[in-house]
Amino acid sequence: MAALTEEQVMIKDQAVAWVTKKTPVKKFREMRDADLEHSFSAETWAEMAEMGWAGLLVPEQYGGSGLGYLTFGLVLEQLGTQLTASPLFASALVGASAIMLAGSENQKLALLPTIADGSAIVTLAVEETARHAPEKIALSAEKASGGFKLNGSKTFVLEGMAATTFIVAARTSGKAGDKTGISLFIVPADTKGLSRIKRNTLDSRGYADVVFKDLVISEDALLGDVDEGFGILESVLDRARAGIGAEMLGCASQSFDMTLEYLKTRVQFGKVIGSFQALGHRAAGLFTQKELARSCVEAALQAIDDSIDKDSGVTKESKAGEIPKMSSLSKCKVGDFLHAMSNELIQIHGGIGMTDEFDAGLYLKRARVLETAYGNQAYHRNRFAVLSGF
Amino acid sequence: MADSPKVLDEFRLEVRSWLASHFPASLSGKAAGVGLGTNIQGELADDAEQWRKALADKGWGAATWPVEYGGAGLSQKHVRVINDEMGKVGAFNPMTVLAGMGVTMVGPTILEYGTDAQKLRHLPGMASGEVCWCLGYSEPGAGSDLAALTSKAEDKGDHWLVNGQKVWTSGANIAQWCGALVRTDPKAEKRNGISFVMMPMDQPGIETRLIKLITGTSPFCEMFFNDAKAEKGELLGKLNDGWSLGKRLLQHERQSQTGEGGPRPVAGTRATLTDIAKDYVGTDDNGMLDDPDLRLRLAEHLMSAKAHRLTISRIAAEAKGNVKVTAVASILKNSATDVSQIRSELLLEMAGHQGIGWEGDAYDESELENVRAWLFGKAMSIYGGSYEVQKNIISKNILGLPETTQKG
Structure with missing residues (x-):
């Protein structure tokens, strides 16, 4: 754990206590088996908002506490340990980041306070293809009288069924693959021409496919400049990557702890299996990976915090340069660890790891979804190379 | 607060101006010329000696040690500032190499376990780089299983009589002093009955022999004790309690091995791995490396x-700036080993047939250096507790x- 401020320690302790008491993993299992429409418990979400977690990023003048990304990460990590389902990440981190980075004063006033109090769920709709490729956006936004007309579809939209507002990356010029010609729009979920359908992923969390058919939206809905949305989109995605890294770290750390506990208690051949060197060395290797991953996750979140001017809340370009590389580093390293850890979780538990009754499978399933979101390890290894100039 | 940012900023300016007036520019980036117990030779020898003296007088050769033992009584944060500023001008601390295992390992252990007399006798010579130390740990029958060591020291009333054989001793042929783990109670169980003894190398009872490595060089020795003598007051720590002290010393060793190895290139003097x-x-046309597998x-x-x-x-x-030597050093050593060995393998692979030369004009200096570094790097996962021992x-x-290992 990074050297934390008193405030951060307090929020971390609060998160540990709340998650332990209110949302142990059996709550997630209950939610899964209850087949809720939004794939999270409304009561859980309300409590999170009540504690102020939805406003952790939102600056004070818009109703939040503006405590920053590393602090948010401390909470997400704890939620990751028990697979707690909620729209907190999708809305209060990704949605809030988009508005904070590119919103006009009116847009900020309209959306940030409602994000911060949990009454709005603002989510980013970016993916269109099977693999993460933000520059390949094809959903079209044509100029129409007084605004734009959107046609196309989005997939794998986080909390897409519960969302009250979508931030939609659309193409206003050029063709799929061009980095210019992408624009971002704020689209309320109840806008005519928008329809959504639940997407059942293996982690039982909330996703949707969203279709836009001749959806007309006014000029005011534009987030940032027309055709120049790719830079903002990448900035939002980098914050999403760094943020989800914290949840991945929590998910993987819990998998590690469960495995370590099993190594110390399961007896075979008359000994606890942790006394076998083949297993002790694997645990040591995973522990090393865990510590390295934690350093990357915290450094990426810290890099984002360091780029924000404390007084004005404005991003300092001079400091923001490291964020893309650090986000890719974090997503890749914690992704590699989570991948290996979730497989070892099953393997070291043996037969019981294969049963639905035991929790290991829940972590394995969540792991693959988290790895896939916002670019998997291969995506970020390649991106890191490109950003390093080779 | 002694380490407040303001204090450190002021200290940084002080270091900067002191370096400007004391570090000879001719030595910039020449750290690699410093050898175990031997300062830079040739035309830079005078400058190198002048720099060593200046640094020794300042106490910055072992800056965290108390002033009375040759240090400067500074905090780790201050030391980081010194290192940082030295790095910027290509300066270096030669004592960590000149004193052999002194400044990095034996010294910190003496500070922790030694008597006042031992501290006064040994630490200043290490801190000034004038006394080189070697360390007798491994034996032919005691490598990863160090507690199996059989070299022994017998109490002869006014001195210790030492007999046995050590191996993989760095700089035994050069060092003036030696610290060694020896058995002082032959009846005790494996890990009890071991003590840490210090003795001068210049005596008839100690012989050394160089070991030639796969690199073609001989950085290590065998060391033979035949009725070697140590003064009665040169037992470090308690009698028969050398195992825990010796393990502690190894943590200092690991701590010093947690960098990625090799002298740091000075900015601008060496191309990056990417270059x-x-x-x-x-x-290719997009600036991507032409070997996609190597690229990733x-x-x-x-x-x-x-x-x-x-x-x-x-x-x-x-640790709030006060880096504690803890078990976490074990993960850093293995991680440093992974990084360092893979880097060497990549360098070799990138250069193709130019990467596999042994000697001759067909290869440039850095190509030949890389080969030696790659070969020597294989030792990194063996010395100081092997990769597998770290995992244990x-x-x-x-x-x-x-x-998981057999009980000793």
Whole structure:
């Protein structure tokens, strides 16, 4: 754990206590088996908002506490340990980041306070293809009288069924693959021409496919400049990557702890299996990976915090340069660890790891979804190379 | 607060101006010329000696040690500022090499366990780089299983009589002093009955012989004790309690091995790994390396190196600047080993047939250096507790898993 401020320690302790008491993993299992429409418990979400977690990023003048990304990460990590389902990440981190980075004063006033109090769920709709490729956006936004007309579809939209507002990356010029010609729009979920359908992923969390058919939206809905949305989109995605890294770290750390506990208690051949060197060395290797991953996750979140001017809340370009590389580093390293850890979780538990009754499978399933979101390890290894100039 | 940012900023300016007036520019980036017990030779010899003296007078050769023992009584944060500023001008601390195992390992252990007399006798010579130390640990029958050592010291009333054989001793042929683990109670169980004894190398009872390595060089020795003598007052720590002291000393060793190895290149004097890759491998129209497989492994390596460095900073930050030597050093040593060995393998692979030369004009100096560094780097996962021993330490001491090795 990074050297934390008193405030951060307090929020971390609060998160540990709340998650332990209110949302142990059996709550997630209950939610899964209850087949809720939004794939999270409304009561859980309300409590999170009540504690102020939805406003952790939102600056004070818009109703939040503006405590920053590393602090948010401390909470997400704890939620990751028990697979707690909620729209907190999708809305209060990704949605809030988009508005904070590119919103006009009116847009900020309209959306940030409602994000911060949990009454709005603002989510980013970016993916269109099977693999993460933000520059390949094809959903079209044509100029129409007084605004734009959107046609196309989005997939794998986080909390897409519960969302009250979508931030939609659309193409206003050029063709799929061009980095210019992408624009971002704020689209309320109840806008005519928008329809959504639940997407059942293996982690039982909330996703949707969203279709836009001749959806007309006014000029005011534009987030940032027309055709120049790719830079903002990448900035939002980098914050999403760094943020989800914290949840991945929590998910993987819990998998590690469960495995370590099993190594110390399961007896075979008359000994606890942790006394076998083949297993002790694997645990040591995973522990090393865990510590390295934690350093990357915290450094990426810290890099984002360091780029924000404390007084004005404005991003300092001079400091923001490291964020893309650090986000890719974090997503890749914690992704590699989570991948290996979730497989070892099953393997070291043996037969019981294969049963639905035991929790290991829940972590394995969540792991693959988290790895896939916002670019998997291969995506970020390649991106890191490109950003390093080779 | 002694280490407040303001104090450190002022200290930084002080270091900067002191370096400007004391560090000879001719030595910039020449750290590699310093050898065990032997300062830079040739035309730079006078400058190098002048620099050593200046640094010794300032107490910055072992800056965290108390002033009365040749140090400067500074905090770790101050030392980081010194290192940082030295790095910027290509300056270096020669004492860590000149004193052999003195400043980095034996010294800190003497500070922790030694008597006042031992501290006064031994520490100043290490801190000034004038006395070189070697360390007798491994034996032919005691490598990873160090507690199996059989060299012994017998109490002869006014002195200790030492007999036995050590191996893999760095700088035994050069050192003036030696610290060695020896058995002082032959009847005790394996790990009890061991003591740490210090003795001068210049005596008839000690012989050394160089060992030639696969690199073609001989950085290590065998060391034979035949009725060697140590003064009665030169037992470090308690009698028969040398095992825990010796393990503690190894933690200092690991701590000093948690960097990625080799002298740090001075900015601008050496091409980055990426530049070297582009140079040998070439790039396509998009600037991507022409070998896609190598390209991703290079990216993976650079990320691992970054993760390793971030972990060192994180552990330092968590300790609030006072870096404690803990079991966590074991994960850093293995991680440093991974990073360092993979880097060497990549350098070799990138250069193709230019990467596999042994000697001659067909290869440039850096190509030949890389080959030696690659070969020598194989030792990194063996010395100071092998890769596997580190994993035992992690699983037992950090994770609390039951003992996997045989009980001693």
